Amino acid sequence: MDQIGEPAHTQKLEGFKYLAVLTEAFGILLIVLMIAWNYNYRGGFAWSSDPKLQFNWHPMLMTVGLVFLYANGMLIYRTQRNVRKRRLKLIHGGIMLFAILLTIIAQVAVFSFHNQNGIPNMYSLHSWVGLSAIILFCFQWLAGSVSFLYPGVEAPLRTAYMPIHVYFGTAGFIAVITSCLLGLTEKILFVDKDNAYSKFGAEGVLINIMGLLFVIFGGLAVYLSSQDRYRRLARPEDDFLLSNRNN
Template sequence: MDQIGEPTQNQRLEGFNILLGLTEAVGTILVILVISWINYHRNGLSWGADPDTKFNWHPLLMVVGFVFLYANAMLLYRIQRNVRKRRLKLMHAGLMLFIIVLVIISLVAVFDNHNMKKIPNMYSLHSWVGLTSIILFCCQWVAGCISFLYPGLQGNLRASYMPIHVYFGNAGFIGVLVSCLLGLNEKAIFQLKEKYAQFVGEGVMINIIGIFIIVFGGLTMYLVSQNQYKRLPRPEDDVLLTRTND
């Protein structure tokens, strides 16, 4: 049976569990804050005729999927460092696919909201950065499936593509964080107008959510950028994906 979370060989994992626990705690609080904001200030969620409550699915699913789950998908190889590589690849790809599903639902919600309220689509910097991040994410998923899950691909090609995959994965995550911050600021200015400058409760809460996004993103990027926290190769990592034994 696979062992989870135990140091492999002579890895230097000092502080990893503390930082990981802090990251997950910040991410969990972030999700709770977004749910609280939607429930107490934006009238909750629905998928009916009310365009505003339908729109609320957009920030919720984007934060849950494109921030919290995206970060955990990036950290998966460090969290589950003793799970076999074959299984990790499938878990990583599956989690990314689930994120795509959440993102699609969130896009349907925001486009429906704009269409119901006769608001133009895709005019803001938030929407441009967000769509660019989504396209990059989907391209990453397709390229990753071909490169790392197709058993016939040569190992040297996989090795050559790996740094590119990691770089654009990190770049896409940063783009997502920027898009979320732009979206929060846009929502605060458009909805609260002059009240935003008066430190009303909703405006303060939106700012706090933004700070938590920055802290969560910063902790995640630190964990994925530290070489001492990388998963070390194991002898069975080169086993073809078509093998059935785990």
């Protein structure tokens, strides 16, 4: 039973499984191509041993953390609909916290790279949109943790905050995808000394493919998380779990 008096089989889930698998496949492909790009065209990864390669951790970790994990955190209530609500909330918060940690490392990498190479920080539209998305994401995590995990918050307040949390969570994710597209364009134009991008050079084509994958992956994640017919139906024990401190 997904809802009191409503059998699980009555929920309309046509196409959900296939779309969810397709979304994950696009996300994994995006990560694989990001790794291939950094190794084949940007020299790979390093930290203090080679500061010039330190920057490469930025797009890599942002893709894993603030794109792939962010999307999976958004979808966890729909992909794991038979798991108890309390456990889902902890998993959701844990995924998002891990995404924050990866994002912090990614930001340290890019700021350190800029400072060591005399490049100004926070001058581009990519950086403004990206930092705005990060700040929103962190506030979302903090407000969500207090609202949905702190036992002292009354149920009506949780109910009132839920649509706000969902809206700004989706808005922040869209901002992240937008920032990634701006960042890819900025990077290829910054390193393209021979105008190979305008001549359909291999690296430029790969950048464009990754850009399309960001859009497709992001679009599918938003679609799955926003469709009411795919939402997790309330279970009989949910109200008890939300109001009981000991669960």
